[in-house]
Amino acid sequence: MEGRAATAVEAVFREERGRLLAALVRRFGDLDLAEEVTAEAIEAALVHWPVDGVPPKPGAWLMTTARRKAVDRLRRDQTYAARLAILQVEAERAAPAPPADSRSAGDLPDERLLLFFTCSHPALPAEDRIALSLRCLAGLTTPEVARAFLVPVATMAKRIVRGKKKIREARIPFRVPDAAELPERLAGVLQVIYSIFTEGYAASSGPDLQRLDLAEEAIRLARILRGLLPAEREVAGLLALMLLIHARRDARTGPDGRMVLLADQDRGRWDQAMIEEGLTLVHEALAGGPAGPYGVQAAIAALHDEAADLATTDWPQIVALYDVLLTLTPSPIVALNRAAAIAMRDGPQAGLALLDELADDPRLRGYHPLHAARADLLADLGRATEAAAAYRRALELAGTEPERAHLRRRLAVVESRPEL
Amino acid sequence: MKYMLLINAPAEPAEDAPGCDFEDWQAYDKTVKEAGIFVTGHSLADLVTATTVRVDRDGQRTITTDGPFAETREVLGGYYVIDVPDLDSALDWAARCPGSRGGGSVVVRPIAAFED
Structure with missing residues (x-):
C-alpha cells in the first residue's frame, strides 16, 4: 500500500484500537496478550483490506481475527496453556452478551470504561497511570508517550512494563467500580486526564511553553469518557474546563514563542466554536445539584472566556466561585x-x-x-x-x-x- | 489469589484511636474467618522481644542483634494471609482492618505464584 494511504488507515485504527483492546482485555483478562493480538489484527487488516476490500463489519472482523490469534497463542504457549481453560470459562461467565444500547458503537461493544478504571487504578504509581492511559486508551505508542513527556523511550517503556506487571501480578481487576466506589475512582480517572492536559498546556520543563499534542490527547480521552458516562456531571465539567482553556491556545503564545498573559491576549484569536461547546457543557456540569470541582473550575474559565477584556470580567462572580472551590x-x-x-x-x-x-x-x-x-x-x-x-x-x-x-x-x- | 496483609502499628500508638479496640480486632478476625478467605494470620509479640540474625559472607560468623533496627516509625504487629479474587477485594479487606486506622497502616502484598 502507498505510504500515505497506510497512514490514513492507521489513523482510523487509532480510534478502533482502544475499543478492540478493551474488548479483548474483557475477553481474556490479560493486558499483554490483548495488546499483542490487537497489534497483529490491525497489521492483518492493513495487509488484507486494501486487497480484499474493507469487510462489512470491520470491528467484528478485527475482533474475530484478534481472538483467533489469541487462542492460537494460548495453545502454543506452554505457560499459558493451563490458564486457557480457566480464562475461557471466566471470560464466558464475566461477559454476557453485550446490550444493544449506547455502549455499543459501530459493531464492537465498547468496554473501554474497564480500561479507564484499570489504567488509573490508585494502586499504580501516578506516572504509570498516565503512561498506561495514553498507550491503552489514546492509542499512543511508547515512543510517542516518551516524546510527549520528554523522557527517554527506555524510561517510558520501563514505566509501562512496570505498570502492566503490577496489573498482572497483583491482579488489579478489569472492572467498573460499583456505585459506592464510583465517585472516588472516577475522580482518579479525571485526575489522570487532567494531569495529561496540564502537562500539555503548561509543560513543566523544556523549551516550549505549551505542548498542544498532549492537551488534545487529554480532550480526546475526556470525550471518550463522556460518551461512556454521559450522566456524570464532573466528566462534562472536566471536558468543559479543558475546552474553555484550550480555546485560548493561539493567543497564549506570541509569534516568537513568547508567553502572553490573559490580560494581554488578543481575544479575537480565541476559538469561539470551542468556547461555545465548553459553555454548553458547563451548563450541564452545573445543573441538577451541587457542582463538583471541575464544574466550578470550568465556570471560572467560562467567565474569562465570555469577557471582552480583563476590566469587564465578572470578578465578584469569579471570587465567589473560588470560595466554593476552596470548600x-x-x-x-x-x-x-x-x-x-x-x-x-x-x-x-x-x-x-x-x-x-x-x-x-x-x-x-x-x-x-x-x-x-x-x-x-x-x-x-x-x-x-x-x-x-x-x-x-x-x-x-x-x-x-x-x-x-x-x-x-x-x-x-x-x-x-x-x-x- | 493470595495476599498478605502486613499490619504496621505506629511506633507510638495514638491514645484514643476509634475503631482499633480489642473488640474491633475480634470482630474483624471473626468476619475474615466467616467470609471463608482466611488462610493464616498471627499477631506478633511486642517488638522488645524481637531478635535479628545475620550470617556474614563466608558463612562463618553469626551476628545476633536485638530488635529489627533502630528508629522504626512503624512496627510490624501482625499479618493475615487471605485468599480473594483480586486486588480490589484485598484492598477492601485491608481498609476494614483495625490496623489501618489510628495512625497504623496495612501493606498489601500478593503472594508470589511460581509456575510449575
Missing part, C-alpha cells in the same frame, strides 16, 4: 488564584495582603506563580525593589524558558522604574 478542594493553589481574583476585584493591596499570608505556606514556597503574582502586585503598587526581588525568586523557580523570558522582561521593567 470543595482546599488547596493553597486555589487560595492563590482566589487572592489574584480579589486583587482584581478590590485592588492590589487587598490581593497582596492575602498573598503575604499564603507565602508562609511551606507547600507554596517553591511555587513560582506565587512569587510572580506577588511581584506583579508589588509592581502595581510602585514597590519596585520588592517587586524585583519577587521576580528574581520566581525566575529561580520557573521551569520553562518562555516563562523565564516573561519574568525577565517584567524584572527589567521594574528595575528601570524608580521607586515611587
